[in-house]
Amino acid sequence: MPVGNHAVxxxxxxxxxxxLLTAxxxxxxxSWIKSA
Structure with a gap:
């Protein structure tokens, strides 16, 4: 079973x-600081 691959x-x-969320x-x- 490829458990390691699934975890990775x-x-x-x-x-x-x-x-993505951090970006x-x-x-x-x-943009908020620039517009302020």
Whole structure:
């Protein structure tokens, strides 16, 4: 059973989602600071 591969895939997806959310938050705060 490829349990290790599945775990790596899950961790990769979670880290990718985390990076995406962080980028969106940074862009939003940056534009908010620029407009203020």
């Amino acid at each position: 895939q899950g961790v990769y997806a979670m880290s990718l989602e985390y990076v 969106i938050a940074l862009m939003g705060s940056f």
